[in-house]
Amino acid sequence: MEKKEIDEQMRERHGKILRSLDKARTGKHITEKEWDTKILPNTLKDVAKEFGLLKTCDIENPVNSDPELADRFFKAGWEAAQRLGFYCPDTESIIRVDLAELESEFKKVPSSFVAGSGEGERTIRARRPSDGHEPIFTAPLSIQMDEELYIPLSQGIVSSKLIDFQEGPSLDTVMGSPLLADTPYETFAGIYEYHLRTEAQRRAGRKGMGNALVSSASTHFGFLSGFNLYEQPQIALCLNPAFMKINYTTFHKCFVANEQGGNIRSESPTMIGGYTGGPETTAIASIATDILQFPVCGAVLPGSPSYDIRYSGNCGRHGVWTQSMATQAIARNSNIILMKTINQVAGPSDDMFFYETIVGMTAASASGQAFTISPRSAGGSKKNHLTPIEAWYNAAVFKGAAGLSLEKANEICREVIPLFEEHLMNPPKGKSFRDLFDIDTLQPIPEYKEQYMKMREFAESLGIPMPGDGVIC
Amino acid sequence: MGILKKIEEAIYDGDEDNILDLVQEALDGGISAERIIAEGGVVALDRLGEDFNNLEVFLPELMMGGDCMKMLIEKVKPFLEAGSSAFSGKVIIGCAKGDLHDIGKSLVATELAVHGFEVIDLGVDVSTNRFIETAEKENADIIAVSALLTTSQYYMEELINRLTDEGKRDKYRIAVGGGPISTEYARKIGADGYSRTANLAVTMAKGLMKMEPTKDFVSVVA
Ligand code: B12
Numbered sequence: 165m166e167k168k169e170i171d172e173q174m175r176e177r178h179g180k181i182l183r184s185l186d187k188a189r190t191g192k193h194i195t196e197k198e199w200d201t202k203i204l205p206n207t208l209k210d211v212a213k214e215f216g217l218l219k220t221c222d223i224e225n226p227v228n229s230d231p232e233l234a235d236r237f238f239k240a241g242w243e244a245a246q247r248l249g250f251y252c253p254d255t256e257s258i259i260r261v262d263l264a265e266l267e268s269e270f271k272k273v274p275s276s277f278v279a280g281s282g283e284g285e286r287t288i289r290a291r292r293p294s295d296g297h298e299p300i301f302t303a304p305l306s307i308q309m310d311e312e313l314y315i316p317l318s319q320g321i322v323s324s325k326l327i328d329f330q331e332g333p334s335l336d337t338v339m340g341s342p343l344l345a346d347t348p349y350e351t352f353a354g355i356y357e358y359h360l361r362t363e364a365q366r367r368a369g370r371k372g373m374g375n376a377l378v379s380s381a382s383t384h385f386g387f388l389s390g391f392n393l394y395e396q397p398q399i400a401l402c403l404n405p406a407f408m409k410i411n412y413t414t415f416h417k418c419f420v421a422n423e424q425g426g427n428i429r430s431e432s433p434t435m436i437g438g439y440t441g442g443p444e445t446t447a448i449a450s451i452a453t454d455i456l457q458f459p460v461c462g463a464v465l466p467g468s469p470s471y472d473i474r475y476s477g478n479c480g481r482h483g484v485w486t487q488s489m490a491t492q493a494i495a496r497n498s499n500i501i502l503m504k505t506i507n508q509v510a511g512p513s514d515d516m517f518f519y520e521t522i523v524g525m526t527a528a529s530a531s532g533q534a535f536t537i538s539p540r541s542a543g544g545s546k547k548n549h550l551t552p553i554e555a556w557y558n559a560a561v562f563k564g565a566a567g568l569s570l571e572k573a574n575e576i577c578r579e580v581i582p583l584f585e586e587h588l589m590n591p592p593k594g595k596s597f598r599d600l601f602d603i604d605t606l607q608p609i610p611e612y613k614e615q616y617m618k619m620r621e622f623a624e625s626l627g628i629p630m631p632g633d634g635v636i637c
Numbered sequence: 638m639g640i641l642k643k644i645e646e647a648i649y650d651g652d653e654d655n656i657l658d659l660v661q662e663a664l665d666g667g668i669s670a671e672r673i674i675a676e677g678g679v680v681a682l683d684r685l686g687e688d689f690n691n692l693e694v695f696l697p698e699l700m701m702g703g704d705c706m707k708m709l710i711e712k713v714k715p716f717l718e719a720g721s722s723a724f725s726g727k728v729i730i731g732c733a734k735g736d737l738h739d740i741g742k743s744l745v746a747t748e749l750a751v752h753g754f755e756v757i758d759l760g761v762d763v764s765t766n767r768f769i770e771t772a773e774k775e776n777a778d779i780i781a782v783s784a785l786l787t788t789s790q791y792y793m794e795e796l797i798n799r800l801t802d803e804g805k806r807d808k809y810r811i812a813v814g815g816g817p818i819s820t821e822y823a824r825k826i827g828a829d830g831y832s833r834t835a836n837l838a839v840t841m842a843k844g845l846m847k848m849e850p851t852k853d854f855v856s857v858v859a
Contacts, residue, residue, distance in 0.1 A: 201697045308787045308817070336787040345735020345788040346762070382735045382788050405737050435740055441695045473740065474690065476816075482692065545816030547787065590859065 191257030208445040215240040221443040223481035227574035238493035241451025269459035275499035280374025293532040296567040302329040302537040303555035318364035320552035326559035331376035345382035354390025384416040400426040430463035437473035450490040467503035477509040479520035488531040495532025503535035511542035511594020516584040518619040529565035530573035548596040556633040644677030651701025670713035703750035724755040726778040731759035733792040738785035744835040781812040794826040810845040820856040830855040
């Protein structure tokens with residue numbers, strides 16, 4: 165092949181990342197503090213004011229049902245994307261995307277992509293609010309498990325046909341050694357995770373199942389060693405260091421993902437109460453982040469969720485309102501295949517976990533999310549606090565709520581939020597996999613099975629048709 | 638509006654341009670440094686804290702209030718009566734190596750700054766060496782480490798072991814926190830303090846300042 169032809173191919177595959185790197189290298193120098201405390205919050209406030217969005221948050225109606233308002237949020241997000249761009253902490257400069265580039269990239273955003281192979285192949289499609297097409301469900305989030313629980317837990321989770329892809333859990337030891345972040349242990353973890361995961365999927369009869377990768381990788385090392393071991397196409401986990409920011413770690417991963425034919429998933433949450441301010445400006449920041457992902461790093465699966473900084477979750481009123489508004493804005497006005505996470509804070513076997521799930525997943529599915537990854541039982545930060553049941557329940561609500569009207573979703577949220585909201589600041593952490601399951605038979609203890617069935621009935625009674633998990637029911 | 642009220646408003650608004658002039662005016666008017674801190678600064682910061690909990694002000698405002706309070710304290714320092722100190726203590730804070738989760742850490746840093754601690758924020762991905770070098774150089778009272786990743790949590794124990802091996806452990810109070818950290822874990826690795834949230838970190842840090850390193854243990858969870 166001529167060098168010219170090679171260059172042409174390379175440009176096609178990697179040109180976007182090279183261009184962003186060039187912009188980062190040559191962009192105007194700005195300190196991170198100035199960006200975080202001045203440029204970003206002031207721009208968001210200005211834009212919210214210009215579009216008449218301040219004080220539009222209505223916590224009595226957590227799921228918006230005013231399409232005009234959602235469209236105005238989209239316009240504000242588009243404006244913020246143009247004015248801000250992504251900040252790159254490695255070069256301390258801004259990667260800007262001007263209007264012409266934004267418009268031309270926006271036209272190229274794919275509205276579907278494929279991952280997995282054979283029986284495991286799934287097409288992920290953009291959805292609209294109240295879309296009757298089922299969204300895609302991936303489980304679980306990167307929750308730390310004891311090494312010996314990795315295979316049984318994964319096998320248990322993916323044995324349900326409701327689970328389309330696997331992302332977590334993650335490890336913090338590798339063959340008994342500590343998995344220290346940012347060291348060669350991590351490089352090994354990327355490889356080790358591949359072997360454990362493949363075995364779990366084989367045992368569950370899920371050959372060809374697609375994955376979101378690499379979970380046990382705090383920096384890029386685990387990704388660089390692990391991603392290319394899988395048969396492609398897969399989903400590449402190239403998270404941003406923060407909303408409206410991108411760094412070298414993300415770019416390292418993007419090059420590898422592009423070369424392998426992977427699909428880039430990119431995001432970082434906005435925090436209500438954090439640098440982005442209140443619910444309205446936070447929603448705008450999430451929309452702007454999602455709009456910029458494809459032009460800056462070629463992500464086909466963006467979705468910056470919004471959490472409430474007071475409790476690090478998003479199933480309370482402000483969290484649901486902000487996230488469902490940002491979702492509707494994107495889903496109504498673009499082809500972006502939107503993913504966002506629902507962050508429960510209660511743990512396995514506590515009723516609150518199921519209530520949070522009903523609220524978060526119903527709002528997400530009805531608002532037009534195409535894809536999610538869940539659960540985040542106990543906020544994701546308590547080791548071993550995850551079982552297959554939370555994953556199946558999340559998937560059933562997310563898929564079951566497809567097609568619900570926004571008014572109905574709002575009604576459900578209004579009914580369920582009061583059942584748990586007073587505990588958001590100091591939530592019950594629930595029980596662990598060992599407490600709730602027989603690890604050898606992969607059966608839940610009778611009390612937990614009963615609670616699960618009762619909670620499925622509760623969701624049905626609210627008007628969510630719950631698809632069976634194919635394992636217990 | 639009285640001068641102390643004006644100072645309160647300036648801190649609340651993060652008005653870095655005017656705070657020093659206002660403090661000077663108060664000093665010229667014979668108001669004691671202690672009253673300026675308590676009735677001007679602290680009152681504003683308490684208001685900021687409460688409004689933050691109600692989502693009426695946000696992290697940037699809180700940080701700017703903290704920065705203004707630092708300016709106020711530096712300005713009145715020479716006028717404090719002997720025996721009363723300006724800052725409640727000096728804290729070095731950062732996220733453990735490999736960890737980029739800086740939201741909780743920044744909130745803790747801000748809460749401490751807002752409540753009168755002198756805070757040096759080393760940011761994210763901070764190596765054990767850097768924590769120790771900075772603590773030595775700055776003569777810190779507290780080293781506070783945040784970890785949200787269990788794979789970075791290991792470095793908390795490494796820090797304590799290194800300080801012990803180098804004979805420096807009794808110079809610093811070590812505070813740890815972040816999602817996967819618990820009272821039990823903090824105790825197990827031999828830290829001096831733990832708190833569940835940024836609000837509670839202020840009570841914890843004040844508790845730490847009342848004790849000698851390694852001699853006691855402060856955990857504030859509710
Ligand atoms: C935001 C977030 C991110 C953002 C971080 C953005 C940023 N600039 O901070 C991004 C997208 C970059 C990210 C990336 C990753 N993340 Co992350 N992330 C989160 C998330 C959703 C929220 C954390 C947060 O900011 N909370 C808000 C603040 C206010 O709360 P907080 O941090 O807990 O802090 C409070 C207290 O803990 C305490 N505190 C905190 N620090 C300290 C320190 C002291 C001294 C004291 C006293 C108190 C204290 O006070 C704070 C305020 O009250 C959590 C899940 C969750 N809900 O917690 C996952 C989570 C922490 N991430 C997780 C993972 C696995 C990752 C990745 C490895 C994913 C991947 N495979 O790529 C990467 C790692 C990147 C890296 N090298 O650090 C896991 C960690 C699991 C574990 N136990 O190790 C979690 C729990 C999610 C999960 N299980 O699915 N993440």
